Amino acid sequence: MTREVTMTDPRIAVLGATGVVGGEILSILEQRNFPYKSIKLLASARSAGKKIKFKDRELTIEETTPESFDDVDLVLSSAGSSTSMRFVDEIVRRGAVIVDNTSAFRMKEDVPLVIAGVNDEDLKWHKGIIANPNCSTSQLMPVLKPLHEINKIKRMVVSTYQSVSGAGKEAIDELLESTKAVMQDETYTPKSFQKVIGFNLIPHIDSFLDNGYTKEEMKVVNETRKILHAPEMQISCTAVRVPVFISHSESVTLEFEKQMSPATVREILSQSEYVEIWDDPSSNNYPTPVDAAGQDPVYVGRIRADISCPTGISLWVVADNLRIGAALNTVRLAEKLVEMKLLNYQKVTT
């Protein structure tokens, strides 16, 4: 996707540029040749001065201060929730728009929660903040949306198989280190995770709530309902960390209003530009995390009539959690904002 750079391109800032998702945002901005008038990379004081290669130049990380946003129209943020909350008022007050990757604003009534290509219309009522959904929710949306439009989804039961990269750089190192430790029969004390993740599984992502679900699980419930405008959809989720570096996988059971054949599901999903169907058991064709890593599509396989429910469909959804689940959607939302002329300076000048 190449566009001509014009004088009306936004001045952008990448907040949290040194993190796993921040790095991915930069690589996707470069790949997609995102048009901007100026770019600045922001992080904490600790990273200030660090250089990062971007296109054919080297950019220097700057410490984030309120004044960082004086000359910025669009902030792509993947800093933590506390950073986002600390700076959001300063960003909005200065007339910039922030696309935020944290969970800080997702469920706020006046903040649109958007997956590009799924509910772009919601961008129109933004008040300076647009929230990027949780990674486990994100990859489900391009799959559920077109199906739900044709045949209402009444209930969804999801079990996730989430890679460690969703937990950041230290978590990736921890998978590597703990795997080595197990192979050498050494004791390993976990840091990012509650238990050793090497050759193990942890049914615990984010903190536990009073209802016995984790925050991660309830994000899937609440964010799905908000994005699909389906407050009545019944959803249950079990979120599990697996010893995989990149890509989240999800075993999904859907209960529709009316019976729908796997062939119809394939037909509907094949029309989505965001979804790719890998579903031919006879040739061992189904997606795995390694297949999806570094790729843009949401991959769907194992599509079958759920034999435990007459209106049910079961399927297996795999996507790169750093891309569709975070950085790719951030950049796509930035593109949509520019295209739809929803940045504040565009509203003034057009």
Next chain:
Amino acid sequence: MTREVTMTDPRIAVLGATGVVGGEILSILEQRNFPYKSIKLLASARSAGKKIKFKDRELTIEETTPESFDDVDLVLSSAGSSTSMRFVDEIVRRGAVIVDNTSAFRMKEDVPLVIAGVNDEDLKWHKGIIANPNCSTSQLMPVLKPLHEINKIKRMVVSTYQSVSGAGKEAIDELLESTKAVMQDETYTPKSFQKVIGFNLIPHIDSFLDNGYTKEEMKVVNETRKILHAPEMQISCTAVRVPVFISHSESVTLEFEKQMSPATVREILSQSEYVEIWDDPSSNNYPTPVDAAGQDPVYVGRIRADISCPTGISLWVVADNLRIGAALNTVRLAEKLVEMKLLNYQKVTT
């Protein structure tokens, strides 16, 4: 569990003694001090002559022939389906009873499919063959049985996280080798699995059927119904191989006839001698595969009211697939047969 050895103890044979499950059977026979008058270890011609340490002696593997069963009362078999099918008539004709770990006889109407402590009564109508359920089914049974007795389970949706040891010795080596290859950035050509299993997941166990499910998934459906005498129970399963050495984990969603609180579920399960509840989110207490490996109990955690269904309960079940899912149940069934005097020579002499 120690018992006095008497003259009426059975003459036993372990068929498939050189496999992963065979080795586990021997270790459990030793641990539980299973009483026998004589023991022989049988395998293919390839392994004949090999020595295996058992208790304070060394036993020599013998090649399996029909005559091997001339002086045997009880066969504990973990050879493949083809071996079991080749020798079963010879075994039964000679008056021995076989406890078989393969899928060859499980769904036959005249073969009881039994989990010790769950449906022992079914042992009574055996005709020489007792089938040991598939590992994914086995660990669910001690959990489902006491709940189903009190409050009928109408529907179950299961997603599995199955360790490689369920696929045998080569599969264990393959997880190790492919993990090393990925860490050294080398290409690895899978042998036991369809795709690289190191740091990856494979949503494919056993072969695919016409309905889009795998045989492994349909085993959970059909075997659960048979063991629980619940032909009307609606069940769906998605079976996934994960890069874990030992223990299968299962994310389970149950729909009961009547509403039942998580507290009641805990109360019922806490009375089972086969189940251990690890379920205190506030102290990160829930089972993981590493916790269960080498242990006898089926561990249950994450017990919560399913928010997507008024009569639903979600839970997380982890157990050592080589033990409860295979070897431990084999030995427990052997113990039950002796206790219940269901071996043929016991019927004659008592």
